[in-house]
Amino acid sequence: MEKGDEGYGEWEELVAAALLGTDRRRGGGGGPTGSPEALLDAAAVHAVRRRAGLRPAAAHPRPAPAPRDPRPAPPQAAGRRLAQLLAGRSGAVNGGGRRGTAPDLTELLPQWLAAAARHGYRSPNALVPALLDAARARTDLRQQALALAGPRGLWLARMNPDWRFALRGGAGAGELPDVTDRVGVERLWQEGLFAERVALLGAVRAHEAAAAPRLLSTTWATERAEDRLMFLDSLRVGLSEGDEPFLEAALGDRSRNVRATAAELLSALPTSALAGRMAERALACVGPEGVTPPAECDAGMLRDGVVKRPPAGRGERAWWLGQLVEAAPLSCWRERFGGLGPAEIVALPVATGDGWTEELHAAWCRAAVRQRDALWSRALLGPASAPPAAGPGTASLAERAKLLETLPDAERAQWVAEFIRAHGLSEAFQLLGVCVVPWAGALGRAVVDALDTARDAGSYPWSFSGVMGLAERCLDPAEADRLEALTAAAQDLPDAAPGAAAYWAEAFQRLVATLRLRAAMLAELA
Numbered sequence: 001m002e003k004g005d006e007g008y009g010e011w012e013e014l015v016a017a018a019l020l021g022t023d024r025r026r027g028g029g030g031g032p033t034g035s036p037e038a039l040l041d042a043a044a045v046h047a048v049r050r051r052a053g054l055r056p057a058a059a060h061p062r063p064a065p066a067p068r069d070p071r072p073a074p075p076q077a078a079g080r081r082l083a084q085l086l087a088g089r090s091g092a093v094n095g096g097g098r099r100g101t102a103p104d105l106t107e108l109l110p111q112w113l114a115a116a117a118r119h120g121y122r123s124p125n126a127l128v129p130a131l132l133d134a135a136r137a138r139t140d141l142r143q144q145a146l147a148l149a150g151p152r153g154l155w156l157a158r159m160n161p162d163w164r165f166a167l168r169g170g171a172g173a174g175e176l177p178d179v180t181d182r183v184g185v186e187r188l189w190q191e192g193l194f195a196e197r198v199a200l201l202g203a204v205r206a207h208e209a210a211a212a213p214r215l216l217s218t219t220w221a222t223e224r225a226e227d228r229l230m231f232l233d234s235l236r237v238g239l240s241e242g243d244e245p246f247l248e249a250a251l252g253d254r255s256r257n258v259r260a261t262a263a264e265l266l267s268a269l270p271t272s273a274l275a276g277r278m279a280e281r282a283l284a285c286v287g288p289e290g291v292t293p294p295a296e297c298d299a300g301m302l303r304d305g306v307v308k309r310p311p312a313g314r315g316e317r318a319w320w321l322g323q324l325v326e327a328a329p330l331s332c333w334r335e336r337f338g339g340l341g342p343a344e345i346v347a348l349p350v351a352t353g354d355g356w357t358e359e360l361h362a363a364w365c366r367a368a369v370r371q372r373d374a375l376w377s378r379a380l381l382g383p384a385s386a387p388p389a390a391g392p393g394t395a396s397l398a399e400r401a402k403l404l405e406t407l408p409d410a411e412r413a414q415w416v417a418e419f420i421r422a423h424g425l426s427e428a429f430q431l432l433g434v435c436v437v438p439w440a441g442a443l444g445r446a447v448v449d450a451l452d453t454a455r456d457a458g459s460y461p462w463s464f465s466g467v468m469g470l471a472e473r474c475l476d477p478a479e480a481d482r483l484e485a486l487t488a489a490a491q492d493l494p495d496a497a498p499g500a501a502a503y504w505a506e507a508f509q510r511l512v513a514t515l516r517l518r519a520a521m522l523a524e525l526a
Contacts, residue, residue: 011050014043063159067151071122078116078524079124085109086130101506103514107473109134111437111518113144115525123148128156132163146195154195167193176200179207189215194227201234209238213246225255232261239265244272251303263305263327268370270329274304282328283336285321288348291356293321318359325363330376342379365394369402377403384418388427401430413440420446425454425467432467438476447471448479451508452486461503468507477519480512487512 017039073079088106123131128149135145146153146166157166176199177184188200205212216231223231232250235243243265250262251274266274281301285292294301297308297320305327310319330342337345346361361380368376380394381403388395394403404412416431417440425447435443447467454464486508 011046014039014046018043063155066155069122069150069152071120071150073124074116074119074121074525078112078121078521079127081521081524082112082116082124082127083130085112086127086134101509101513103472103510103517104469107469108514108518108521110141110144111473112521112525113141113148115522116148117144119525121148121525122150123153125152128153132156132160132166136162136165154193167195176203179204179211185215186218189219198230198234201231202237205234205238209240210242212238213243217246225258228253228255228258229261232258232265235265239268241269241271244269248273251305260305260307264370267305267327268372270331270371275327275329277304278324278327279329279332282324283332285324286360287336288338291321291360293317293356294324318356321356322359322363322366325360326366326370328367330364330367330371330373342376346379362394362396362399365399365403369406372406374406374408377406381415384415385422388423397427397430401434404431405434409436410440412436413443417443417446420450425450425464429466429470432470432474435474437474439474441476444471444475444479447475448483448486455501455504458500461500461507465507468511472511472514475511475515477515477522480515480519483508483512483515 074082085105085108088109131145131149132153135142135149142165149156149166153163154166157163176196177188179185185200185204188196192200201212201215204215212235220228232247235247247262247266251259251266253259253262263274266272267278269275277300281294285294294317297306297316301320301324302308306320306323308316308320310316333342333345334340337348340348346364349357364376365380367373368380381400388397388400394400404415407415413435416428416435419431420428420443428450432439432443432447438444439447448471451464451468451471455461487505
């Protein structure tokens with residue numbers, strides 16, 4: 001209500017009376033008089049009058065319809081299963097803190113999403129909001145959930161601040177122009193949302209690898225540092241010598257993280273100029289005669305991605321040495337060591353007594369992972385049956401897991417199966433995490449046999465809950481019938497923890513139930 005409006009003067013009288021008090025302010029001409037109750041009654045009347053007198057605001061324009069998603073929806077049974085998994089309804093944890101025998105549905109959601117992607121399905125329309133909520137709550141689901149939500153998910157994300165994260169993800173973008181449509185590609189690259197630009201860059205890269213850095217160079221100088229880093233990281237897919245000029249220029253970027261990523265990518269190209277410079281430096285430090293780490297970190301090393309300051313607890317010279325060796329092409333060491341192969345080089349007592357062997361082998365491990373060199377990975381892993389502490393390259397299970405990822409799937413599973421048969425499950429968790437799902441038959445049998453052996457030995461059951469959870473998600477569902485015999489409860493052994501037998505039986509019952517549920521999920525999607 002503004003000055004000049006009918007009733008404005010009466011409202012002013014009400015406000016003045018409320019501020020001064022009804023006993024000090026006596027109105028005339030119909031103004032508020034008497035008790036506070038009369039004032040409140042008058043205020044109520046005028047409040048309703050004021051609200052009724054407001055002019056309605058102009059309506060916002062109706063949003064455009066969601067873009068069409070050409071993918072088919074999953075079968076009805078699979079859609080109902082997705083709704084169940086998104087709701088996360090699982091068996092309740094009992095009073096003893098145990099999970100019970102019901103499968104954990106939240107842990108099966110990633111597998112459902114992956115299987116749906118393989119079939120080329122989109123999300124049922126009614127479940128897109130729940131998918132966006134799941135992607136917001138769990139970053140491990142984000143890429144798969146946004147891909148399933150598709151353009152409708154991106155359309156909804158523009159209308160809800162809680163889902164804005166989807167607009168900066170790498171999935172969920174709308175329809176992309178044909179990569180041969182130069183005008184359309186340039187327009188979307190200049191004007192699109194970040195998610196659309198990431199998807200466009202990936203499509204361009206898949207069509208013509210060399211076109212991706214050309215597209216990046218058109219806007220590189222004006223991109224934000226975090227965006228430059230993500231765009232640069234996307235070049236890992238299809239990395240080739242053709243990317244070297246762009247990456248070499250990025251070594252002078254104003255962002256330290258961008259410079260480091262460019263150097264890492266260049267070192268993964270054994271023929272790059274940076275790899276050659278790193279090889280020259282590394283060969284000057286390491287040879288059959290011993291190890292002499294660099295005495296300083298010069299300007300050239302800094303430009304090529306060497307970080308000068310070591311983390312706490314690391315010596316400077318050891319830190320610099322490791323960075324040089326991991327960035328040098330592994331092919332350079334054969335000639336330096338007189339034609340020896342990786343296994344022979346790793347077995348040499350290099351620099352014994354100088355304290356550099358462990359640093360050198362750890363750097364070779366990182367180089368093998370970066371350059372995806374299976375031959376060096378095998379040499380550094382050694383036989384699976386050897387004690388981890390006596391491994392030729394590294395005793396670190398985290399580094400061994402990374403080395404395993406460079407091996408073919410079947411060889412990787414076989415190595416881990418042999419490791420479990422020789423050493424049990426206590427140190428195998430990280431190694432199992434890099435094996436392809438579902439686990440190969442030999443690996444699955446090794447895991448189940450080790451669990452059964454642990455039960456028979458009266459082992460403390462809760463220490464194997466992590467491996468049991470992995471088995472629920474990773475064993476071949478076809479193994480369910482074979483595992484049925486393990487679900488029977490047995491008597492506790494004299495030296496076992498109280499209730500251990502019941503726990504083991506319950507865990508195996510849950511494992512079988514989960515495998516059967518996974519089999520049903522796959523059948524519904526098919």
